[in-house]
Amino acid sequence: MATTIAPGAPAEVTASRPLGRRPGRRKRRLQSNLTGYAFLLGAVVCFAVFSWYPMVRGIVMSFQRTRRGETTWVGWDNYERIVNDPSFWTAWKNTFYFTALALVLGYAVPFFVAILLNEFRHAKGYLRILVYLPVMLPPASALFLFKYYAYDPSDAGLFNAVLKFFHLPTSEWMQSTTMTMPAMVIASTWMNMGAAVLIYLAALQNIPGELYEAAEMDGAGIWRRIWNVTIPQTKLILSLMAMLQIVATMQLFIEPLILANGAGTQDSATSVAYLIYQHGFFQNDLNGAAALGVIMLVVLAGFSFVYVRLTSRRDET
Amino acid sequence: MTRTLVSHAQMRRGRGRYLYWTLLTAVVIVFTLVFIGPLYWMVTGALKSGQEIAQTPPTLWPEDPRLTNYTDAWNQLDLAKLLFNTFYYAAGALVFQLVLDTSAAYALSKLRPAFGNAILGLMLATLMIPAMVLIIPQYVTVIDLPILHVNLLDSPLALWLPAVANAFNIFLLKRFFDSIPEEIMSAAIMDGATPLRTLWSIILPMSRPILGVVSIFAVTAVWKDFLWPKLVMPSPETRTVSVGIYAFSGGTPMNVVVAAAVIAAIPTIVFFLIFQKSIMSGLTAGSLKG
Numbered sequence: 001m002a003t004t005i006a007p008g009a010p011a012e013v014t015a016s017r018p019l020g021r022r023p024g025r026r027k028r029r030l031q032s033n034l035t036g037y038a039f040l041l042g043a044v045v046c047f048a049v050f051s052w053y054p055m056v057r058g059i060v061m062s063f064q065r066t067r068r069g070e071t072t073w074v075g076w077d078n079y080e081r082i083v084n085d086p087s088f089w090t091a092w093k094n095t096f097y098f099t100a101l102a103l104v105l106g107y108a109v110p111f112f113v114a115i116l117l118n119e120f121r122h123a124k125g126y127l128r129i130l131v132y133l134p135v136m137l138p139p140a141s142a143l144f145l146f147k148y149y150a151y152d153p154s155d156a157g158l159f160n161a162v163l164k165f166f167h168l169p170t171s172e173w174m175q176s177t178t179m180t181m182p183a184m185v186i187a188s189t190w191m192n193m194g195a196a197v198l199i200y201l202a203a204l205q206n207i208p209g210e211l212y213e214a215a216e217m218d219g220a221g222i223w224r225r226i227w228n229v230t231i232p233q234t235k236l237i238l239s240l241m242a243m244l245q246i247v248a249t250m251q252l253f254i255e256p257l258i259l260a261n262g263a264g265t266q267d268s269a270t271s272v273a274y275l276i277y278q279h280g281f282f283q284n285d286l287n288g289a290a291a292l293g294v295i296m297l298v299v300l301a302g303f304s305f306v307y308v309r310l311t312s313r314r315d316e317t
Numbered sequence: 318m319t320r321t322l323v324s325h326a327q328m329r330r331g332r333g334r335y336l337y338w339t340l341l342t343a344v345v346i347v348f349t350l351v352f353i354g355p356l357y358w359m360v361t362g363a364l365k366s367g368q369e370i371a372q373t374p375p376t377l378w379p380e381d382p383r384l385t386n387y388t389d390a391w392n393q394l395d396l397a398k399l400l401f402n403t404f405y406y407a408a409g410a411l412v413f414q415l416v417l418d419t420s421a422a423y424a425l426s427k428l429r430p431a432f433g434n435a436i437l438g439l440m441l442a443t444l445m446i447p448a449m450v451l452i453i454p455q456y457v458t459v460i461d462l463p464i465l466h467v468n469l470l471d472s473p474l475a476l477w478l479p480a481v482a483n484a485f486n487i488f489l490l491k492r493f494f495d496s497i498p499e500e501i502m503s504a505a506i507m508d509g510a511t512p513l514r515t516l517w518s519i520i521l522p523m524s525r526p527i528l529g530v531v532s533i534f535a536v537t538a539v540w541k542d543f544l545w546p547k548l549v550m551p552s553p554e555t556r557t558v559s560v561g562i563y564a565f566s567g568g569t570p571m572n573v574v575v576a577a578a579v580i581a582a583i584p585t586i587v588f589f590l591i592f593q594k595s596i597m598s599g600l601t602a603g604s605l606k607g
Contacts, residue, residue, distance in 0.1 A: 035512050036430025043421035044436060046481035051443045053463060054454035061454060116344060118321050121328075123345055129593055130352040136589040136596075138541050140559035141578035145359045148571040155373040158358050164374065190355070198597055209320030216324065225322055251449040254543050258563065273449040280453050281548070290453045297450040304445070 062291035078291035082279065085288075090267045091275045095250055097181055098271065102249045106189040106196075107242060113193070114200035115230060128201070132194035139191060143258040146187040147174070151259065174260055177268040184255040184269065196241060203237045204230070239311045246307075247300055253277065272296055363387060363576035370572055386570075390577035393569065398554070399561040400584070406546070406557060407539040409473055410480040414535045415528065417481045422490035423516050427502055437491070440484045455479065456548050475549040476539065486531050493527040494520060530599030533592055540585050 065074045082088060117127055134142060150158045151173035160170040173183045211229045220228060231238070253273040256262060260269035262278070272292065280289030327333045362370055364382040390396060425433050459469045459479075469475040497520060505515040521528070539546075539557075546557040556564065558581040566574045589596060 032428065033430040036424045036428035036433065039420040039424035039428060039512070039516075040430070040433075040436065042417035043440075043481055043487065046417065046478050047440055047443065047484075049458065049463065050455060050479040051446075051451070051482045052439065054451050054458050055443075055446060057458065058451060058454035061457065115322065116340075119323055119328075120341055120344070121325075122341060127345065127348055128597060129590075130348045132593075132597065133352055133356070133586070133589065136537065136585045137582045138543075138559045138578075138585060140543055140563055141582040144562065144566065144574055144578040145355055148575055149358055149362050149370075150355065154371070156371050156375050158355070158375070161373075161375050190351075204321070205319070207321075212320055212322060213324070222322060230322065247447055251447050253449065258566075276449060276453065277544070280456070286453055286457060293450045293453055296447065300447055300450075301445075 110196035135194040386576040399558040426494035
């Protein structure tokens with residue numbers, strides 16, 4: 001295969017060139033810069049139009065109001081309106097609740113599944129394919145399955161049938177205000193955990209075997225080995241994945257949209273992202289939606305800042 | 318094979334061996350039930366009649382399996398059209414990303430024009446911005462492009478061009494190109510090859526694995542995406558399959574909706590089973606050894 005690459009450090013291409021002052025060196029430099037920009041152009045234009053500009057535009061929009069084609073500056077009006085939306089605090093409460101629940105279920109489960117899979121010498125490929133299969137499903141397909149077949153509130157639903165089989169109390173799932181969030185977390189974890197499992201598996205395979213051996217010599221049992229070897233050795237990826245997962249789950253959208261038809265029973269499913277969508281595309285209030293987007297950005301950026309601060313400080317001690 | 322949490326020797330002897338096989342069997346059964354079970358339920362459920370699906374307790378295998386839900390889904394939702402749209406968008410997104418992201422990563426890695434690192438930094442910074450935050454201003458941009466004042470609604474470009482602004486792809490490609498020795502580049506330049514020629518005849522053939530990974534990500538991203546295509550492809554003729562099913566779900570019997578969901582999922586499942594090796598290695602290679 002063409003992938004076998006000599007490991008030596010690549011030398012700077014300019015260093016191997018004679019460095020004498022030659023006429024036209026400047027021109028050559030300019031030309032090579034221009035060639036470089038030509039190759040960059042397409043991607044840079046796409047980034048500029050669809051990422052960098054919208055970022056600025058979003059902040060600008062949140063202080064403007066467009067009515068009948070006329071745009072005026074309105075100061076903090078949009079923010080005021082969005083904060084006074086009766087669903088505003090509920091949406092934040094629901095989103096935080098979902099994030100917290102997803103952290104309990106969706107964060108620990110893939111890690112332990114990865115530890116378990118890493119121990120097996122057989123059926124490895126099969127188990128990996130199984131875990132990753134739901135990740136490949138279009139989320140809309142998977143969620144309709146959950147909505148109609150799994151979370152059917154009567155005893156005909158898959159989950160209730162299983163619960164009944166084990167003589168456990170059944171649930172009304174999406175129709176009960178208390179079960180809405182756990183039901184969405186279950187669906188979301190089922191759909192997404194495969195990616196995390198595979199990433200953890202790769203991290204586990206990089207742990208040197210001697211560490212386990214040494215720990216065992218010292219008389220450490222399985223749990224102690226997990227606690228003292230596995231977790232410290234995968235700390236970096238664990239903390240990175242926690243942050244990525246929190247940022248992803250805070251953007252909860254398609255689960256409430258499909259499973260709960262948006263808001264759910266008594267607003268029990270409304271998320272911040274759904275509120276953005278609702279304001280932007282149903283209440284004809286793109287400016288208010290942009291303001292909520294900026295609030296979300298500030299909250300997530302603040303969270304990431306604090307998180308990185310905390311985790312890096314712990315590393316120093 | 319390196320040693321893991323439990324030593325091989327311990328697993329091979331007496332009680333350890335017994336425990337290992339019990340645990341393995343249990344995990345295989347539980348995982349099959351958890352991950353294939355719902356899919357089985359979905360496929361067979363859509364074979365049942367509306368009456369049978371509402372029956373308690375539910376039947377494990379349809380009493381009278383019928384394909385009517387699948388044929389109804391195919392005809393009523395015009396799934397052929399929806400699937401074709403999605404294929405078309407995925408193929409276009411793949412071409413745009415391969416051409417533009419590869420050449421950008423090549424420029425950043427090998428041609429290194431002035432301010433290249435600043436540009437890369439600005440690109441990577443977009444990874445920090447949650448998608449939901451940008452959705453409104455992106456939509457406003459697409460319905461009235463700056464300078465050109467063109468409306469891209471219902472045009473595939475509204476899916477293809479934003480897909481190019483994918484910092485993760487550029488990062489993966491650039492890192493791979495960085496690992497190709499400079500000597501190869503300078504040798505090519507010495508032989509008088511233009512930068513384009515070097516990219517095409519030397520760099521790209523060496524980069525097949527990473528190009529495969531990027532292609533797979535590009536295709537699955539389009540297939541799985543929901544909100545963005547829902548917003549920018551609003552008319553029934555241009556919808557993607559997920560959006561189309563969602564749009565029809567309100568007034569369609571639930572068995573038909575699920576049958577449509579099954580059909581929409583088949584291409585990704587087949588795609589996964591064909592490319593599972595590259596998908597899984599790409600996932601871990603891409604996200605870890607940064």
